[in-house]
Amino acid sequence: MSTDETRAGQPASGQEDVEPADARVDDSGAEDAGRSAPALPPRGTPIIEVTGIGKSYGQVIALHDVTTSVRAGEVTCVLGDNGAGKSTFIKILAGAHEHSEGKFVVDGTSRNMSSPRAALALGIATVYQDLAVVPLMPVWRNFFLGSELTRGLGPIKRLDIAAMKRITKSELAAMGIDLRDVDQPIGTLSGGERQCVAIARAVYFGARALILDEPTAALGVRQSGIVLKYIAKARDRGLGVVFITHNPHHAYPVGDRFMLLRRGRSMGDFAKSEITLDELVRMMSGGAELEALAHELQDEPESALTKSLREEVETS
Template sequence: MTTVSTQNTPTGATTDTAAPLVELADVGKRYGNIIALREVTMTVDAGKVTCVLGDNGAGKSTLIKIIAGLHQHTDGTLRVGGEETTFTSPRQALDAGIATVYQDLAVVPLMPVWRNFFLGSELTTGFGPFKRLDVARMKETTKAELADMGIDLRDVDQPIGTLSGGERQCVAIARAVHFGAKVLILDEPTAALGVKQSGVVLRYILQAKERGLGVVFITHNPHHAYPVGDRFLLLKRGRSIGYYEKKDILLGDLTAQMAGGAELEELTHELEQLGGHTSQMQQVQAGMAESQARPRA
């Protein structure tokens, strides 16, 4: 456990004068003799989006679970606001201003939007046995907060399960922002979404960033990460294989690094051999380029 601070700054990344919101230095996690994560270093600053990229099994989930307080790291140091910390429960992380929006367990589908929005932090009025939910205020706040994030909801009384995947993610993001999150961890928010819905979510990520939050955006899609990210941490098989400032890397390099350039080339050859639908492939690529350009507009 080192307490060195300057030495840990990654290649090309410059730390601000103030302590970063969250800082990981050589963090690792072992489950018995299985090493899920090792020597990961990254920083999350206010108003910056740090993207964590990696394929399945790269250790992305383990990483966010450590920051979110679901798991504890076994090596290295985790500093929150400059202080060394180990979270023992999600509640602790929440209290420290770190909110996590999980891909699949962000909300309770059968409950109305407003109940989900305030779940765990409900507003009440009255005292003692007559303490009751302040339903009117919660509904108003939910509506206002969502409108503030640019989410226009038909009816906050509808079960959240009736919303589209993108809308649900956005409600969860708005919830985290409302409850004073300083750091927002988004676990593959675009993984299950279509092109348009992904764009919507990416726009909210930028909105959260503009509000001064530090965002950790976990994804396996470099096309989603590149337009919104300020820094990129690449993970592979539990290790960091690169940590870049945006100015130091291009989308193509990012994609190549992630997939492992050689493997990708091989795949391209394989596909060509299979059918050689090159014109179709070009169409698909053009579509992808268009989709990633849209959220920035």
């Protein structure tokens, strides 16, 4: 990362340190556009608590009896394989779908979220897998889309383009992405970079609870590392992060709390002290099934082949 881009009072090694949100407002005047959400509570305070929450679509029960909490300054990891109910859980948290059972408590108040806007107003921001970016629009326009900065009043109220470009550049630099040109269409960035733009955007716009939908799913090892680093940064800043993933190796290093989903049901909600990485991996991949598999693969590789061949013979 080149240091000449990290102006605006950023330390030269902007990667390590993220300025508190307030400091950033000062250096460019009235840039409060999207920050209407309530302030961050002290570390460890539950922001979101769900109790026995569930959702059914007609006859289909997509999610049932899920309980967990999202606390300020902590990362809650939601782990599950494909079809485990992760998407449904996200949609409920994000306000896109209303839950049909259980309690959804935000800041101690029970809520029925009717729209993503309602969730955003409470400081619950979601970064979806499609990242909610418009590929043909420049990076800076995407960064501020929906919460654009303006100057002037009445008919000459206009976009504050210079400030938006500057902030986009410095926010991204703080994440370790040094864009030469924030004017390029966001569709031209790599997957990891787009992910970081989306996360940086949510953080900048005052998210208190940040829901990340499989942010590392489509990324390589190094880019995943960058994304995990930023999750940790968001956490250190005092945000409650919900990190949805199917990779326990990504979840364990940054997570404080782990909730496992399988077939629409919770397999448990553990604090980090209650579970080890090995246990997490085992639970994720179906416990006993994996052990059997590992046993076969390690000790007698040829027996697995024999077995499967025998099975084929038997079933045919």
